Amino acid sequence: MLHINGNFQKLPGSYLFAETARRTKEYGIAHPEREIIRLGIGDVTQPLVPAVIAAMHRAVDEMGQRETFRGYGPDYGYDFLVNAIRANEYASRGIDLDYDEVFISDGAKSDVGNIQELFAPDALIAVTDPVYPVYVDSNAMAGRTGDWDGSSWSRLVYLPCNAENGFEPPLPRGPVDVIYLCYPNNPTGTVLNRRQLQRFVNWAKEHGAIIIYDAAYRAYVTTPDIPLSIYEIPGAREVAIECCSFSKTAGFTGTRCAWTVVPHEVCGLNDKGEKVPLNGLWKRRMSTKFNGVSYPVQRAAAAVYSPEGQAQIRTVIAGYMENARIIREGLRGMGWDVYGGKDAPYIWLKLPDGIDSWTFFDRLLHECQVVGTPGVGFGPSGEGYFRLTAFNTKELTQRAVERISKWRL
DSSP states (O other): OOOOOTHHHHSOSSOHHHHHHHHHHHHHHHOTTSOOEEOSSOOOOSOOOHHHHHHHHHHHHHHTSTTTOOOSOOTTOOHHHHHHHIIIIIGGGTOOOOGGGEEEESOHHHHHHHGGGGSOTTOOEEEEESOOHHHHHHHHHTTOSOOBOSSSBTTOEEEEOOGGGTTOOOOOSSOOSEEEEESSOTTTOOOOOHHHHHHHHHHHHHHTOEEEEEOTTGGGOOSTTOOSSGGGSTTGGGTEEEEEESHHHHSOTTTOOEEEEOOTTOEEEOTTSOEEEHHHHHHHHHHHHOOOOOHHHHHHHHHTTSHHHHHHHHHHHHHHHHHHHHHHHHHHHTTOEEEEOSSSSEEEEEOOTTOOHHHHHHHHHHHHOEEOEEGGGGOGGGTTEEEEEOOSOHHHHHHHHHHHHTOOO
């Protein structure tokens, strides 16, 4: 009989957002008369902008004509989208990328989860804590994180980020092979400046580590001189892989399109101690396990970079960031300690002493009918914190803040 991958059985419970959805659904069934306001999962609520929809319609029409029909696309993305990304996301910031260093995919979550397939089974992984769960869970499934003790993994290196250290993760105290960084950060909504990022790049170069840099929320940065790409940092091309997405930038959470940059300089060692470029390994993995993002979706993504597309998505992002301001300033006005919400659509709330984040989740749901995300679901340093998102309408965001303002915790 088949033997299963036992690492899956080490995973604690269900995926974080599946559990919050389960509790929310059960409450909704029990209380159908009550309106639930969802500020939990980071899903957008505004529709795709007109420029994107128009491009998708044109592409669908092309697929209906023999002369313009397309079957399998290029393994790593159509040149019109790859070149639009190179020009608008990188060359505009003085970053020169080769064509074959950019890979189009169906989501940053997919890429940051799949990239670990390039690592040796015994690779030592470091993550900021709290952290987006897929970085941890994908490595746990591969057997790299050791054993789960109910709150942390025995072989995972945690880099705590909290109010006490200004949400700046410390450098690893010992050698690690891979460091996952996400900035603007999910879940804390905080950012790192050039000096702070340079420390990690320098450390990775000195210790032979690589950085997996998740920049899915770069379009939300408003603070001047905050890097939008890790390749703005000298030396990063030698040690960093960057994952980005159209999901939160242009509302593609259900449409699915993203990209990952793997510079030729980023290498690992084989069993003989020889350097091997990860770019070639990722090409091999992509061509074997992925048949590409559909042509209409890639045309839609390219339209994001049209003048009309840029203006339209900036308006949508500004609306979400206004929601973030409403939550941030509203809660601060009530005396809460609140972080984030300025350069990211996430607000990180410090809870009063003596209440754990799952208890807070249940009370907020049952007593205010507002859904957020327990901080402990993002890692041990997330206990005592709670995440709210700006991805709702302005009206419902204001209503949620009003409900909380009348609440007696």
